[in-house]
Amino acid sequence: MIELEHLTKRYGEKLAVDGLTFTVRPGVVTGFLGPNGSGKSTTMRMMLGLDKPSSGEVRIDGKRYIDLKEPLRYIGGLLEARGVHPGRSAHNHLLCLAQSNEISPSRVNEVLDIVGLTSVAHKRSKGFSLGMGQRLGIAGALLGDPQVLLFDEPVNGLDPEGIHWIRNLIRDLADQGRTVFVSSHLMSEMALTADHLIVIGQGRLLADTTMADFITHNAHSFVRIRTPQPERLIAVLSAEGIGWDRGDEGSFEVSDVPAEQLGELAARHRLVLHELSPQRASLEEAFMRMTATSVEYHAHTPSENNGTASAGAPGAPPGAEPGSGPGSSGWGAHRKRGEGR
Amino acid sequence: MNSYPAPAAPFPAGPAPVGQGGALPPPAAYTSPIPITTTGLGHALASEWTKIRTVRSTLWTLGVMFLFVIGLGMLMTFTVGEDEYDSSPILSFGLPGVLLGQLGVVTLGVLVITSEYSTGMIRTTLTACPRRGRVLAAKAIVFFVVTLVLSTAACSLVALINYAQLGGRDITGYAYTDTGHGDVVTGQTSVTSGEVVRATFGIGLYMALLGLLALAVGVLLRHTAGAITTMLGVVLLPLLAGLFIPDDDVRETLQEYSAPNIIGELYDIPIVGEDNGWGLLGLLALVTTVTLAAAATVLHSRDV
Ligand SMILES: Nc1ncnc2c1ncn2[C@@H]1O[C@H](COP(=O)(O)OP(=O)(O)OP(=O)(O)O)[C@@H](O)[C@H]1O
Ligand SMILES: [Mg+2]
Numbered sequence: 001m002i003e004l005e006h007l008t009k010r011y012g013e014k015l016a017v018d019g020l021t022f023t024v025r026p027g028v029v030t031g032f033l034g035p036n037g038s039g040k041s042t043t044m045r046m047m048l049g050l051d052k053p054s055s056g057e058v059r060i061d062g063k064r065y066i067d068l069k070e071p072l073r074y075i076g077g078l079l080e081a082r083g084v085h086p087g088r089s090a091h092n093h094l095l096c097l098a099q100s101n102e103i104s105p106s107r108v109n110e111v112l113d114i115v116g117l118t119s120v121a122h123k124r125s126k127g128f129s130l131g132m133g134q135r136l137g138i139a140g141a142l143l144g145d146p147q148v149l150l151f152d153e154p155v156n157g158l159d160p161e162g163i164h165w166i167r168n169l170i171r172d173l174a175d176q177g178r179t180v181f182v183s184s185h186l187m188s189e190m191a192l193t194a195d196h197l198i199v200i201g202q203g204r205l206l207a208d209t210t211m212a213d214f215i216t217h218n219a220h221s222f223v224r225i226r227t228p229q230p231e232r233l234i235a236v237l238s239a240e241g242i243g244w245d246r247g248d249e250g251s252f253e254v255s256d257v258p259a260e261q262l263g264e265l266a267a268r269h270r271l272v273l274h275e276l277s278p279q280r281a282s283l284e285e286a287f288m289r290m291t292a293t294s295v296e297y298h299a300h301t302p303s304e305n306n307g308t309a310s311a312g313a314p315g316a317p318p319g320a321e322p323g324s325g326p327g328s329s330g331w332g333a334h335r336k337r338g339e340g341r
Numbered sequence: 342m343n344s345y346p347a348p349a350a351p352f353p354a355g356p357a358p359v360g361q362g363g364a365l366p367p368p369a370a371y372t373s374p375i376p377i378t379t380t381g382l383g384h385a386l387a388s389e390w391t392k393i394r395t396v397r398s399t400l401w402t403l404g405v406m407f408l409f410v411i412g413l414g415m416l417m418t419f420t421v422g423e424d425e426y427d428s429s430p431i432l433s434f435g436l437p438g439v440l441l442g443q444l445g446v447v448t449l450g451v452l453v454i455t456s457e458y459s460t461g462m463i464r465t466t467l468t469a470c471p472r473r474g475r476v477l478a479a480k481a482i483v484f485f486v487v488t489l490v491l492s493t494a495a496c497s498l499v500a501l502i503n504y505a506q507l508g509g510r511d512i513t514g515y516a517y518t519d520t521g522h523g524d525v526v527t528g529q530t531s532v533t534s535g536e537v538v539r540a541t542f543g544i545g546l547y548m549a550l551l552g553l554l555a556l557a558v559g560v561l562l563r564h565t566a567g568a569i570t571t572m573l574g575v576v577l578l579p580l581l582a583g584l585f586i587p588d589d590d591v592r593e594t595l596q597e598y599s600a601p602n603i604i605g606e607l608y609d610i611p612i613v614g615e616d617n618g619w620g621l622l623g624l625l626a627l628v629t630t631v632t633l634a635a636a637a638t639v640l641h642s643r644d645v
Contacts, residue, residue: 026371049471050464050645066471070380073373083465085396085456092395100388100469102378140465145373177371 001026001179002047002148006056009042009203016042018203019056024181026147029174031194031211032183035291039203040183041080044152047181048077060148072101072144078137080152086126090117090136093125094143103144111139116165130157138166148179155189167193187284201291211283218290219281223259225252226275227266236269251275385470385479393483398452403488406445406548407495413438414499418506431507431530432540433608435499439544440601442495446488446548447572450555453484455565464645473640477560481553481633488552493545500540504532536609539618543607547622551576551600554629560636576600580612598624 002024009017017039024030034040045051047058049065060068060075068074084093094108112118115135120128125136134157141149151170155163163186170193174180184190190197197214199207207214224247227233233252237244242262247253254262259278266273393399417434457463470476510530554575559568579599586592596602597613603625605611606618 045464045645048464048468050467052642052644068471070377071471072469073377077468079461079464081461081464083461083463083468085392085460085462087396087398087456088392089395092391096388096391096395097465097469099391100380100384100466102380102384147371147373 001061002181003059003062004043004047004056005059007043007046007053007058008055009039009046009051010054016203017046017053020200020203020205021056022198022205022208024148024179024198025196026179027174027177028195029170029180029182029193030196030198031190032181032198032200033187033190033287033291034183034200034206036185038200038291040200041152042203043200044077044079044150044181044183047150048075048079070101070144072097072103072146074144074146075148075150076141076144076146077150078134078141078152078154080156082133082137083140084125084133084136086128087124089122089124090128090139091121093136094139097140097143101144107143107145111142114142115139131159131162134158135162138169146178149173149181151180151182153184154182155184155186163189187282187287191283199287199290206290215281215283215286218286219283220255220285221281222253222255222279223257223262224275224277224279225254225262225266225273226250227252227271227273229271232269232271233266236265236271240265253279380470382475382479385472385475386483388470389476389479389483393453393487396456398456399449399487402445402449402452403491404445406442406492409442409445410435410438410492410495411498413441415502418499418503421507430532430536430609431503432500432532432536433610434503434507435496435540435544436604436608436610438499439496439548439604442492443548443551443576443600443604444573446492446552447555447576448569449488450484450552451559451565451568451572453480453556454559455563455568458563459565467645474637477633477637477640481556484556485549485553489545489549492548493542496544497541500532500537508532535617539607539609543618543622544604547603547607547618547625550622550625550629554625554632557629557632557636560640561632600625 004020004022007017007020008015020039020043032040032043042051046053047060047065049058049071058065063074065071065075088096090112091108094111095105097103098105098108109118109121112121115138117132117135117139120132125133128136134154138151138154141151149170154166154170158166167189170180170182174195182190182193191211194211196210197207198205199214207218209217222245225233226249230250230252234244237252237254242254242257245253245255259276263273263276266276414435414437417437421434454463457466466476467473508530551572555568555572558571558575559565562568562571576599579595580601583592583595583599586595593613598621599612602612602614603618603621606614606616606621609617611618
């Protein structure tokens, strides 16, 4: 369990983290989301006692980090930047960490095996690829078999197999009852991994909620309909008082009415349908809506955000970056992936 | 709550999967089967010992120190002419080697800490041991002992070579009758035990203390090149500045308290002064202690 209370960090003029209060619970994977520069890494460094909070505090299982007697046994962290001397072999790197926390040297070989670096254990990490370096960092985090794990962008640089591996690893760690706190910009990964979400923007807490609630409240779910008889569909929908929007390639998008009801309605009117598909909103869409508004209006409470976000146009988050708008393949591709779950 | 399928678990299943709703009360937290023991300075020392012996910079810097101290020492020994060992204590031919060799020790002292900053290792180190004072103490002790032992060994070897090569030779001019050296009592070159101790352990202590000062400067500056340059200034500047200062008193004071003069005094060939080097060594120890204390304070209060 990690508890933050009014955690604030100021770098000169810049308020990097602004009064964060939340709790990361054991047994679930808690995702940590926020745009670039929103203060995620700073928060995680403060959790590990590396940066001193300007005010407020962090407690790990009720203790301050400095009071943990052998911290690696309580909490394992993978930070954003690599924290390994490149001239030292993977094995020796882990060995010196193990020694400082009275962890048996045999555990070093165990974690090397878990992350799949056994064959290069005695090579200097200078020659490691990005993904191998990341795996070494993860090995360091797992070394003390800790109850709390922090991962700052763990999938950074991993290949598809590695991403799959770390997703399972993270889920497995949480299923064993550990506290797992993960930041990532890969929304599709996060959607598959996290149960709970903490979202921050400009150092402030925007949301602290379950994944499902977050998506429902911040993104738009709808049913897509395709038909060769568009005029008749419009007539039928209007007669029933059902609102609709135009979607891609002549499709229709209907919110608030379940697909079953729409299918039965079409059957009653003997309408030919080529597609009737519920479109689940993606985490990415929900996230971009929330954070885009947070940037636009500068400061918001989570409830205000929810209100403004759901009033926006479907599929087009305000302030979305070029290339990720509703028409682009990137956005559509993500939505399809979300649907496929 | 979650609509995605649970991934196939590649790991042995832990306790039964727990409720995934964030709002549910948390399950029994994970407890590791590995027993937890309290750690202390001993663990930090073991860790730092592993660190210092598993990077190549240690081999390079101490190798260069050995090469200079012994190589240059031998070169001097085997090339001195008769009139030189007549007029200088025979162990003092180790001086040029030490003058250069100390740079290897200074570089290692700096690298012990700045390499952690430049590679990000410091974050890993301080996560593993959040007691920063303990980390600094462990680094300082390990470095100090390693350099003290190795530089004393190098100097002992040179002293031995000097004695074997130059000892027991006839002194033609009786030039040093009144100096109190071991020489010339019998009209032959010789050494006293005090001279030997200063030329071996004394020089070793000097190098280890200077290296420790470099380590403290490394903590303060966190930057390899900056710290090494600063240390070069500390070692050389007083002596060099002395060359250009017309005022005799100021020049002599600068030269007397310059680092190379400590080596000079320990070898009984001081640039300025009559002392045997222990006094200046004590002063160096004091400066090093104060700088280390400052480094500890800064390390404690600073963000990593
Ligand atoms: N040591 C520092 N000195 C000054 N400013 C800093 C420092 N560390 C972070 N900041 C500032 O604090 C803010 C938050 O940075 P942080 O790295 O925590 O963001 P982040 O959420 O991790 O971003 P990203 O998603 O890009 O990793 C940024 O504006 C950054 O410039
Ligand atoms: Mg970051």
